[in-house]
Amino acid sequence: MALLRSKSSLLWFLIVVVTAHVSEAAETPKQKTTLSQDEVVWVSEDDSFSFRSKKPSSMNVAALPEPGDLAAALRVPTLDGEFIYQPGAVKGSLVIHAFTNKSGFLECMWSSESSLSSLVQDLPDSTQVLFVSLDDSAVSDALWMRGQLQRAAMHSKKEVLSRLHFSPVPVFSLGNWIPSILYYWSCMGHNCGLSQAVFTSEGWKMPVIIKRLDARYDWLMGRWTQKLYQLIDAGNGCDPSPSVAGAVAWVSEGNCSFFTKVQNMAKSNASGVLVYALPGNPIQDMNCVREECYTQLNIPAAMVHLEPSVAQALRFGQLVNVSFQITPSPSFFIGIDQQGALAEMGWFLYPSFSFVNWQAQWFDFYADLWTKLQSPAKVVSVFDKVQMHGDKGAVATVDLPLGSADFNTLELDASLSCPDRRDGSCAQWDHTVQLFVCCDHLSPYCNMELGRWITAFRRGIGRWLTDVSPLLPLLDGNKCTFTMKTVPWAMPWIVSLNLRFSLSNQTGNHGVDKLHPFRVTSLYSGGTFDKNYNKQYQPIKFSIPASTKKVELYSVITGHGSDEYGCGEFCVTSHHFLINSVHNNTLTFDTAGTALGCAMRVKEGAVPNEHGTWLYGRGGWCDGLQVNPWRVDITKQLDSSGFDSNTVVYFGLFDGKDPNPSQQPGNIIMSSFLVFYK
Numbered sequence: 001m002a003l004l005r006s007k008s009s010l011l012w013f014l015i016v017v018v019t020a021h022v023s024e025a026a027e028t029p030k031q032k033t034t035l036s037q038d039e040v041v042w043v044s045e046d047d048s049f050s051f052r053s054k055k056p057s058s059m060n061v062a063a064l065p066e067p068g069d070l071a072a073a074l075r076v077p078t079l080d081g082e083f084i085y086q087p088g089a090v091k092g093s094l095v096i097h098a099f100t101n102k103s104g105f106l107e108c109m110w111s112s113e114s115s116l117s118s119l120v121q122d123l124p125d126s127t128q129v130l131f132v133s134l135d136d137s138a139v140s141d142a143l144w145m146r147g148q149l150q151r152a153a154m155h156s157k158k159e160v161l162s163r164l165h166f167s168p169v170p171v172f173s174l175g176n177w178i179p180s181i182l183y184y185w186s187c188m189g190h191n192c193g194l195s196q197a198v199f200t201s202e203g204w205k206m207p208v209i210i211k212r213l214d215a216r217y218d219w220l221m222g223r224w225t226q227k228l229y230q231l232i233d234a235g236n237g238c239d240p241s242p243s244v245a246g247a248v249a250w251v252s253e254g255n256c257s258f259f260t261k262v263q264n265m266a267k268s269n270a271s272g273v274l275v276y277a278l279p280g281n282p283i284q285d286m287n288c289v290r291e292e293c294y295t296q297l298n299i300p301a302a303m304v305h306l307e308p309s310v311a312q313a314l315r316f317g318q319l320v321n322v323s324f325q326i327t328p329s330p331s332f333f334i335g336i337d338q339q340g341a342l343a344e345m346g347w348f349l350y351p352s353f354s355f356v357n358w359q360a361q362w363f364d365f366y367a368d369l370w371t372k373l374q375s376p377a378k379v380v381s382v383f384d385k386v387q388m389h390g391d392k393g394a395v396a397t398v399d400l401p402l403g404s405a406d407f408n409t410l411e412l413d414a415s416l417s418c419p420d421r422r423d424g425s426c427a428q429w430d431h432t433v434q435l436f437v438c439c440d441h442l443s444p445y446c447n448m449e450l451g452r453w454i455t456a457f458r459r460g461i462g463r464w465l466t467d468v469s470p471l472l473p474l475l476d477g478n479k480c481t482f483t484m485k486t487v488p489w490a491m492p493w494i495v496s497l498n499l500r501f502s503l504s505n506q507t508g509n510h511g512v513d514k515l516h517p518f519r520v521t522s523l524y525s526g527g528t529f530d531k532n533y534n535k536q537y538q539p540i541k542f543s544i545p546a547s548t549k550k551v552e553l554y555s556v557i558t559g560h561g562s563d564e565y566g567c568g569e570f571c572v573t574s575h576h577f578l579i580n581s582v583h584n585n586t587l588t589f590d591t592a593g594t595a596l597g598c599a600m601r602v603k604e605g606a607v608p609n610e611h612g613t614w615l616y617g618r619g620g621w622c623d624g625l626q627v628n629p630w631r632v633d634i635t636k637q638l639d640s641s642g643f644d645s646n647t648v649v650y651f652g653l654f655d656g657k658d659p660n661p662s663q664q665p666g667n668i669i670m671s672s673f674l675v676f677y678k
């Protein structure tokens, strides 16, 4: 796709001929582009660029690309020559980042050592990044950005630098499709929009408006309101200052932690805190550290540069007011996945290039998934972009054109997208999605759970392949009804679901034997995770059917809700299936509540950069991910000698003990089975 040509001239092309022909046969993972014209041409017209079709009759076609459309070719002058993106030419993904120093968020992202080093150390090998600037200062911005990353790469692998391209041409002069998409996809909040503080004072003709960076999202509960606050100097904020009551405290950085400053000002009844950077220092990402993070503070805080006119007015005892605004900006990021489709990059919850890495990891995951989906299988479409909403959810009855006995592998290829093509149209909240199947109303297997996922916070890119082969016996008829649903109050999702049947080797003890699951026994389901939780579970006796070669324990367990210990979503619970009183098969959710427990799982398909706290580890699940079935081969734990000669019992613990919350107990959602193979 992207080639770097050695050409030092900054000459570039005002007219780029773009071939956006998209054949119907071309397999793209997402929606096909709406640009069905044979050719389109970018033409310069007095600094504005319009999208012209050679076929005037198709002018009513939506002119600007949406996420999921194929990216057209691109050439951009760079400090080293020219960056060329040619669809289909090179494997890998591309991230385009437009910098502006008008954003405190971006200034911090480009100044913080941890942010810069995350890019040079963890950018996936398949990803290239093109850096451009939105401003007149594009030449010095490009040199500065390159310098920042060269410095960060000094002590690590330098190979990454060959995949980073810096353009000295400002976005407003690029003359290709980058500016139009950046402006068309504009957004507000977190990684885009310009957060600002607006100061007024009696002696001034004009307000003074400067950029700000609000404290990290999950630390302070307070939010700026629309009102006009008085600004009061409170020194370095390392001691309480009664004079700030009802006002915004103006506080210098240093001498004590950000937390201490904000806590002191909160104790002094300030309405908010502005911490200014000492001269020459960049704006920092104000966060709590270690045990500080256990104390919740309830006022808003932001970091700004030291504005001399504000400092002077305060020094001379002049009244200064401050208010807070966010001015919309063009988008700062565009992604192009490995299939060449344009993609939004989601929310960056704090100023770090880690979010670029996570999105790029997801592009890798998606390319890999795409390859897996090309492998041979009998595919049965259940839902094809069907709305899932309300009590009913999405329901379809399909014929299974099987001999299902001919297959031993069943994978669910599921995706959740949004009513329109932007993430902004997606449902905000994370909810459990369950798939139930019934092939025979009289069967004990009717309406058992076949799959489980958790929706992403407001992102529509999720697609997952889940191996549910052990549950093949649930498909005990030729016509099966599938119901996929979430809570009835969730906003709608658009679901697609394919069943993929295939015959493959079990990765069992015997290497190449093709075992088939032929029977399942449903065991336990979950419930309220309180002191009575384990009282509901009685041992179940079972025999091993004749000709059984292998027995597996299969369960899907997720913890939800929040008691005083954060259970079951954010506490470490363990789940035990005790076989024959001695074999303690244990599943522990040990990343629940960790800061990056789910960010670590982007490589497995967890949707990155969601509009919520998707990063934290959770009780057996992540936002925007399938719930992986937990499978244990228990054949060797069993006694095959007689009728009901085995027992199993389940119990769930918090901290190695029965749960015992005093308020708002959480709950465990569980399905569990014994699976018999022959």
Ligand SMILES: *[C@@H]1O[C@H](CO)[C@@H](O)[C@H](O)[C@H]1NC(C)=O
Binding pocket: 101, 107, 141, 144, 305
């Ligand atoms: C960004 O803005 C800050 C404050 O205005 C300034 O100190 C800094 O030098 C600027 N950085 C660049 C790269 O222009």
Ligand SMILES: *[C@@H]1O[C@H](CO)[C@@H](O)[C@H](O)[C@H]1NC(C)=O
Binding pocket: 200, 201, 202, 228, 229, 319, 320, 321
């Ligand atoms: C500051 O705010 C106060 C109270 O809202 C208002 O009375 C005053 O006129 C404001 N002064 C300036 C300079 O904005």
Ligand SMILES: *[C@@H]1O[C@H](CO)[C@@H](O)[C@H](O)[C@H]1NC(C)=O
Binding pocket: 254, 255
């Ligand atoms: C606060 O920090 C500044 C800059 O590091 C230093 O110059 C000053 O002496 C410190 N003040 C106190 C009271 O510690």
Ligand SMILES: *[C@@H]1O[C@H](CO)[C@@H](O)[C@H](O)[C@H]1NC(C)=O
Binding pocket: 242, 245, 267, 268, 269
């Ligand atoms: C803050 O407000 C509370 C409640 O109004 C009051 O009791 C307390 O004295 C105030 N503290 C200061 C430092 O003004």
Ligand SMILES: *[C@@H]1O[C@H](CO)[C@@H](O)[C@H](O)[C@H]1NC(C)=O
Binding pocket: 503, 504, 505, 512
């Ligand atoms: C099963 O595994 C064997 C050995 O690993 C391999 O040669 C064979 O191709 C596999 N068959 C299928 C259907 O995957």
Ligand SMILES: *[C@@H]1O[C@H](CO)[C@@H](O)[C@H](O)[C@H]1NC(C)=O
Binding pocket: 574, 576, 578, 584, 586, 653, 656
């Ligand atoms: C099973 O293991 C867990 C954790 O290792 C332990 O707390 C529990 O007591 C064990 N139960 C039995 C019956 O061995």
